[in-house]
Each structure stands twice: as structure tokens, then as C-alpha cells.
Amino acid sequence: MQLSGAAALIKSLEQQGVDTVFGLPGGAILPVYDPLIDSTIRHILVRHEQGAGHMAEGYSLATGRPGVAIVTSGPGATNIVTPIANAHMDSTPLVVITGQVATGMIGTDAFQECDITGITMGITKHNFLIQSAQEIPRVVAAAFHLATTGRPGPVLIDVPKDVAQSMMDWWYPASVDEYDLPGYRPEVPLDEDALARAVALIGQSERPVLYVGGGTLKSNAAKELIAFAERTRMPVVTTLMARGAFPDSHELHLGMPGMHGVYAAVMAIQKSDLLISLGARFDDRVTGKTSSFAAGAKVIHVDIDRAEFNKIRRVDVALQSNIGNALQALDAAGAAPKSLDPWWQQLRHWQAQYPLVYDEPTTDGPLRPQHVIEAIAKKAEPGSIVTSGVGQHQMWAAQFWPFEEPGTWINSGGAGTMGFGVPAAIGAKVGRPDRTVWCIDGDGCFQMTAQELVTARAEGIPIKVAILNNAYLGMVRQWQEMFYEERYSEVYLSADLPDYVKWAEAMGCVGLRATNLKEMHDVIDEANTINDVPVVIDFRTDATEKVFPMVAAGASNDDLMVHPSQRAGA
Amino acid sequence: MSPEPFLGTTSHSPVRHHILSVLVENKAGVLARIAGLFARRGFNIYSLAVAPSEGHARFSRVTIVVDAESAPLEQIVGQLDKLVNVVAITDLAPSDAVERELLLATIVTDTANRTPLLDLLANAGAAIVDVDPGAVTVMLAGTPRACDELERSLETFSGVEIHRTGRVALPRLGEPAPK
Ligand SMILES: Cc1ncc(C[n+]2csc(CCOP(=O)(O)OP(=O)(O)O)c2C)c(N)n1
Numbered sequence: 001m002q003l004s005g006a007a008a009l010i011k012s013l014e015q016q017g018v019d020t021v022f023g024l025p026g027g028a029i030l031p032v033y034d035p036l037i038d039s040t041i042r043h044i045l046v047r048h049e050q051g052a053g054h055m056a057e058g059y060s061l062a063t064g065r066p067g068v069a070i071v072t073s074g075p076g077a078t079n080i081v082t083p084i085a086n087a088h089m090d091s092t093p094l095v096v097i098t099g100q101v102a103t104g105m106i107g108t109d110a111f112q113e114c115d116i117t118g119i120t121m122g123i124t125k126h127n128f129l130i131q132s133a134q135e136i137p138r139v140v141a142a143a144f145h146l147a148t149t150g151r152p153g154p155v156l157i158d159v160p161k162d163v164a165q166s167m168m169d170w171w172y173p174a175s176v177d178e179y180d181l182p183g184y185r186p187e188v189p190l191d192e193d194a195l196a197r198a199v200a201l202i203g204q205s206e207r208p209v210l211y212v213g214g215g216t217l218k219s220n221a222a223k224e225l226i227a228f229a230e231r232t233r234m235p236v237v238t239t240l241m242a243r244g245a246f247p248d249s250h251e252l253h254l255g256m257p258g259m260h261g262v263y264a265a266v267m268a269i270q271k272s273d274l275l276i277s278l279g280a281r282f283d284d285r286v287t288g289k290t291s292s293f294a295a296g297a298k299v300i301h302v303d304i305d306r307a308e309f310n311k312i313r314r315v316d317v318a319l320q321s322n323i324g325n326a327l328q329a330l331d332a333a334g335a336a337p338k339s340l341d342p343w344w345q346q347l348r349h350w351q352a353q354y355p356l357v358y359d360e361p362t363t364d365g366p367l368r369p370q371h372v373i374e375a376i377a378k379k380a381e382p383g384s385i386v387t388s389g390v391g392q393h394q395m396w397a398a399q400f401w402p403f404e405e406p407g408t409w410i411n412s413g414g415a416g417t418m419g420f421g422v423p424a425a426i427g428a429k430v431g432r433p434d435r436t437v438w439c440i441d442g443d444g445c446f447q448m449t450a451q452e453l454v455t456a457r458a459e460g461i462p463i464k465v466a467i468l469n470n471a472y473l474g475m476v477r478q479w480q481e482m483f484y485e486e487r488y489s490e491v492y493l494s495a496d497l498p499d500y501v502k503w504a505e506a507m508g509c510v511g512l513r514a515t516n517l518k519e520m521h522d523v524i525d526e527a528n529t530i531n532d533v534p535v536v537i538d539f540r541t542d543a544t545e546k547v548f549p550m551v552a553a554g555a556s557n558d559d560l561m562v563h564p565s566q567r568a569g570a
Numbered sequence: 571m572s573p574e575p576f577l578g579t580t581s582h583s584p585v586r587h588h589i590l591s592v593l594v595e596n597k598a599g600v601l602a603r604i605a606g607l608f609a610r611r612g613f614n615i616y617s618l619a620v621a622p623s624e625g626h627a628r629f630s631r632v633t634i635v636v637d638a639e640s641a642p643l644e645q646i647v648g649q650l651d652k653l654v655n656v657v658a659i660t661d662l663a664p665s666d667a668v669e670r671e672l673l674l675a676t677i678v679t680d681t682a683n684r685t686p687l688l689d690l691l692a693n694a695g696a697a698i699v700d701v702d703p704g705a706v707t708v709m710l711a712g713t714p715r716a717c718d719e720l721e722r723s724l725e726t727f728s729g730v731e732i733h734r735t736g737r738v739a740l741p742r743l744g745e746p747a748p749k
Pocket residue numbers: 389390391392393394416417418441442443444445446468470472473474475476
């Protein structure tokens with residue numbers, strides 16, 4: 001069967017089981033958009049290519065399947081660079097297809113030419129510049145294989161216009177052997193010697209902590225984690241990227257560690273004698289000053305990516321494996337620590353002493369952002385998905401929303417990309433239409449990608465957006481207040497400009513506002529009755545509210561600052 | 571684990587270097603991926619030699635000499651290994667490797683310097699590969715140290731142009747050197 005390269009590309013996506021792509025057409029990618037009309041694949045037409053990328057990420061993080069985006073060359077391609085970088089940092093599987101000028105024009109500064117494979121070399125797991133239509137099926141199959149296996153990540157396919165237009169004999173690779181990836185070995189057999197050393201270390205341990213990172217979610221190991229934790233009674237902490245990997249309601253869960261972590265979770269790591277890292281990467285937002293991070297602990301590092309070992313922290317045992325397999329092997333070997341009773345006594349004491357708290361809400365407002373999040377969570381159906389932007393609201397959402405299952409917390413961790421929340425929520429809702437999807441957003445973040453609510457309305461994707469409107473780039477304001485002598489430089493945004501309710505309405509959404517406690521409850525109830533169009537709520541929150549606990553940048557985790565009400569003399 | 575790096579003293583080798591012999595797919599852009607990886611992480615490449623490998627058009631052999639002091643070797647190898655086009659990496663400590671390099675030099679000659687030059691070349695084992703009345707081009711295929719020494723000796727002559735290929739290496743045969 002003879003097909004155009006463009007038709008072969010779409011057919012290859014169908015072969016991969018792709019049901020949805022996010023994109024926006026243009027000159028170089030025009031040939032690819034033509035066969036899309038006849039395809040079963042749903043195309044979501046975004047208003048900005050950054051939206052397409054973050055939607056694909058949200059889709060992937062909610063479903064566990066790779067997200068797919070299609071954009072044109074030049075500015076279309078550069079507009080999606082931020083989501084690619086974001087997906088790279090958070091190991092999210094994406095396949096991004098970019099149009100490119102015709103092969104004969106490459107290198108001539110042709111209209112809308114840009115070297116997108118060069119630009120994205122350092123922020124993709126791999127990228128391809130397709131040379132001939134005949135290789136399209138192989139490249140597409142290889143791209144999905146690369147994106148989803150081993151340590152997942154974004155893969156870019158650059159498709160010159162003439163390649164899309166030329167004809168090929170349809171074929172499809174039958175197996176991985178035909179992908180032409182001689183250098184790619186995503187999995188290695190478990191090192192039995194390292195496993196035995198891990199078992200021995202666990203056997204000597206009296207104060208272990210399971211330090212659970214995003215890799216645990218990537219390897220679908222939530223079940224194995226519960227089994228291992230319950231058998232060994234080890235305490236669990238879940239990083240920002242791992243919220244939902246272990247139920248927050250579970251008695252063994254201490255919560256999130258790191259810069260804005262729960263006191264007991266931070267201190268458990270600091271005082272541990274054995275840190276078992278499961279798909280975590282010792283990010284500086286978790287470790288604080290590395291030299292004093294868990295200074296007395298031995299470290300067992302389980303990761304699929306060997307380049308993570310000894311990168312930040314010298315480890316005692318490196319176990320290259322996906323998390324589920326490693327936990328099963330440790331279980332099978334009967335790895336068990338010493339009695340943890342004294343350890344748990346200490347942990348329970350820390351939990352009781354310093355729980356997550358915030359000041360009493362006042363009836364007349366302004367609202368407490370943490371209280372708004374708790375109120376939405378209380379009224380949300382179990383299993384609701386939450387996305388967020390980046391800033392204070394993100395940290396409060398991670399702290400105060402109770403996460404019970406994988407795929408319910410979607411945020412930008414490694415890159416910290418403002419504007420991630422709204423498009424990610426749209427992508428998540430497309431992937432999981434059965435779930436309620438809330439975006440807990442900041443007023444600053446909302447303004448970066450809000451135009452995608454037009455996409456949501458046009459495509460019938462009813463997400464709910466809660467703007468915690470503190471009239472500030474709040475997180476930056478917090479740092480200026482605490483570390484720059486309250487010299488506020490370029491962080492004020494205004495609560496009223498733009499008018500978020502009118503803006504929402506102009507985009508075809510329902511717009512609501514709450515300034516006091518009664519309105520807060522009313523608008524949440526109202527939003528919960530709306531299931532056909534997107535809802536945007538402008539919650540007027542206290543601009544002076546700060547995220548606690550907090551470890552100052554570069555400080556030791558031992559110097560965690562708790563909420564002012566919990567400090568000596570308070 | 572990797573063996574202890576060699577503590578060398580030659581003027582042109584990094585003090586503690588490692589040789590990475592990297593088999594890669596012979597595809598467009600692969601060298602840029604490798605070079606980019608080093609650049610992004612601030613690792614310095616001391617020398618680099620690339621050629622098709624073992625008669626195959628499909629693979630190339632890249633020999634990279636890195637300064638093991640300025641760059642964490644384990645990180646470099648781990649990151650290189652993640653490049654999809656990298657097929658295999660052999661990490662050679664100089665004590666476990668046979669290293670060779672090619673040096674070409676053109677020297678302006680006159681009646682005064684001809685005799686000392688010929689003596690020097692004979693001593694170094696360099697061969698004359700091209701001549702004209704006013705200049706000579708010589709070649710030395712030898713250890714990087716021999717090339718260093720010839721290069722240093724030629725410093726006393728004026729009108730010298732030197733090109734070196736960067737080294738290639740293979741594991742030493744027989745027992746590995748004691749660590
Ligand atoms: C694209 C981008 N630009 C700048 C920053 C730096 N930054 C981090 S948080 C933040 C403030 C976010 O403001 P807002 O969305 O209102 O959230 P808030 O902290 O007030 O809850 C800024 C500017 C960033 N993370 N991303």
C-alpha cells in the first residue's frame with residue numbers, strides 16, 4: 001500500500017493506540033493535518049503551542065500513557081520548548097511532532113526554519129530528524145518506545161515538509177528488534193550482590209525511612225510500596241513528584257519532605273540511619289544543604305537511571321531497577337529492619353508536636369488559601385485530580401490536599417513552570433473524563449496560560465479552576481519579605497486587574513468570586529454543580545500569608561522554620 | 571569500579587586522564603550529542619578522535635580523553651550511556667591501555683638546521699613523508715608521550731607547524747596492570 005509520509009505518520013500514531021493529540025497547524029506541518037481529518041484520533045486545537053505541550057503532559061500524568069503534541073516549524077516548535085523541558089525534568093513520556101522546512105531548504109534560513117533538534121538536544125530523551133518517508137513508521141514506533149520505557153521522557157520527531165508529502169510503501173515494525181536502537185538498553189537484570197548488601201543494611205537499621213520519589217509512580221509501583229511498607233513498618237515520605245504514590249491517610253505516611261515539607265517527614269530523614277530512596281533524585285529542594293542532609297544515614301538508592309547514583313549523594317548501595325521489581329525482590333529476600341518501636345515513638349512525637357497548621361480563617365475575609373484548598377478537597381469527590389501552577393498555591397495544594405492514589409496530583413516539579421496548571425488540567429480531564437479535575441492556580445500563573453480555557457470551552461472539557469488570588473507573585477514576595485528586608489521588587493499584580501470573572505465569562509466559562517467564608521462555601525458548591533463548561537473561581541486570599549514549614553535556600557534541613565504559631569514563646 | 575587513573579607528567583596530557591572508547595551509531599548529529607553532553611555539564615574534552623569502526627558503515631569509534639580530575643568519571647560514563655546513539659563505552663585507565671597518536675609536522679629547513687633536524691628525527695623514530703627544497707614534512711606514530719617529546723624538541727626550530735590527531739587506544743593484552 002502506497003501512502004504519503006503524512007498519512008503514514010497518522011497511521012503510525014493510530015498503531016500506537018493514540019486516541020488524542022494536542023496541537024496547532026501551520027505551513028510546514030500542513031501535510032500532516034490533512035490525513036488527520038480522516039483519522040479516529042481526536043485533535044484538540046490549542047490557542048498557544050505551550051498549551052499543547054502542557055496538555056500532553058497532563059494527559060500523560062493522569063493516564064500513565066504518553067502524551068502527544070503536533071506543532072508547526074519555527075515559532076510553533078519554539079513555543080513548545082518549555083513543556084518539553086518541563087517533561088524532561090519530570091520524566092514525563094511525551095512524543096512531540098514538529099513540522100520542518102523541506103529537506104532541500106534546511107540550513108538556508110528558510111521561512112519558519114529553526115533547528116529544533118539542536119535546540120531540544122539537551123531537553124529530550126532523544127530526538128529524530130526524519131530523512132525519508134519510508135522510515136516514518138520505524139521512527140514513530142521507536143519514539144514511543146523511548147518515551148515510555150526505562151526512565152521515561154520527551155521524544156521529538158522533526159518532519160520536513162517534503163518528507164511528509166512524498167510517498168512510501170506502508171509497513172510497520174513488528175517488534176523492538178526493528179526499531180534500530182542498538183544502543184538502547186532500558187532495563188538491566190537486578191544485581192544480586194547489591195540486593196544482598198541492601199538486605200543486610202536494612203537488617204542493621206533501627207531508623208529507616210522510605211524516601212519515595214516520582215520514579216515510584218513512573219514504574220507503577222504503588223502496590224509494591226504499600227506491601228513493602230506494611231510488612232516492614234517503615235515510615236514513608238513522598239516528595240512533591242510522588243504525592244499520591246502512598247495514601248496520605250495511611251498511618252505509616254509522614255507526608256512530604258523538603259523545603260516546605262512536614263516537620264516529621266523532614267526530621268525523620270535528618271535523623272534516619274538508613275535512607276531508602278525509591279525513584280527519587282536528591283533534588284536540592286528536598287536535601288537543603290547536601291552536606292547536612294541525613295548526615296548519619298546509610299543510603300540505598302533504587303533507580304532505573306544509573307546516572308542518578310552518586311550524582312548528589314554518595315550511596316552505600318546502588319540498585320539499578322524499576323521500583324516495583326526492586327521492592328518485590330527485597331520482599332522476597334525478607335529484608336526487615338530491627339524493632340522500629342523507639343523510632344515510631346520519636347516520629348509520633350514530632351507529628352504531634354508540629355502538624356501542618358495555618359491561622360484561623362476570619363469570617364469576613366480575606367480568605368486563608370490553605371483553608372480554601374481544604375474546603376474544596378472536602379467537597380470534592382474521592383479520586384478527584386488536582387493540578388497546580390507554581391508558587392505558594394502549589395505548595396499549599398501539595399500540603400493540604402489529601403492524596404490517596406497515583407495520578408491524582410499533577411504539577412511541575414523539576415522545572416517549576418508557571419502556567420502549567422490550566423493546560424495540564426485540560427489534558428488530565430481529556431485523559432480521565434470520568435474524574436473531576438481541579439486546577440489550584442495562582443493569579444500570576446493563571447495569566448500565563450489562561451487562554452487555553454477557550455480551548456476547554458470549545459472542546460467541551462469542563463475543568464474547575466480555583467485562583468488563589470493574592471494579588472502577588474506570592475512565592476517571590478515571600479522570599480523578598482523574609483530574605484530581602486521586605487523590599488518588594490516587581491511582585492505586585494493587583495487583585496482586580498484583570499477582572500477574572502469577566503475574563504472567564506469572555507472565554508465561555510462560568511466565572512465566580514469569593515471574598516468571605518460564606519461566599520467561599522457557596523461558590524465551591526455552585527462549581528460542583530456545573531459539569532458542562534469550565535468554571536473559574538476568583539478566591540480573594542490574604543497576600544501576607546506565607547508557606548510554612550520552610551527551609552531557607554542553601555540552609556540545612558535541621559534549621560526548618562515551623563509556622564510562627566508553633567515557635568517557642570508563641 | 572574503574573581502576574586508579576595514571577598520574578602522568580607529560581606537558582600535553584591532563585594530569586589524571588581517562589580514555590573513553592565509545593562505540594556510536596554512525597548517524598548525523600551523534601558527535602554533537604556527545605560534545606553537547608560534555609559542554610552542558612561543564613566537562614572538558616582533552617582530545618577526541620573519530621573514525622568508522624571495524625569496517626562497518628553503521629558504527630563509529632570515538633576515543634575521548636578526559637581530565638579525570640575536573641570531571642566525575644562515573645557521571646560522564648552514566649550520562650554518555652544514556653545517549654540513545656551510544657552503543658558501548660569502554661573506560662580505559664592509561665595503565666591498562668595501549669595508546670597511540672599520529673603527529674605530522676612541517677619544518678622549514680635550511681643548510682644550518684638540516685643536520686640537527688635529521689638527527690632529531692632519527693632519534694625520535696619519525697619518518698619523512700614529504701620534502702621540497704625549503705621544507706620537510708615528518709610523521710611520528712607513537713605514544714602520546716613520544717609525540718609530546720618530539721613536539722617539545724621541535725620547539726627549538728623556527729617555522730614549525732604541527733598537527734596531532736588525538737589518541738586512539740585499545741585495552742592492553744594479558745593480565746591487567748596491578749592496581
Ligand atoms: C515561567 C516562570 N517564570 C518565573 C518563575 C518564578 N516564580 C516562581 S513562583 C512565582 C510566583 C507565582 O505567582 P502566582 O502564580 O500568583 O502564585 P503564588 O505564589 O502567589 O501562589 C514566580 C514568579 C517561574 N517559576 N516560572
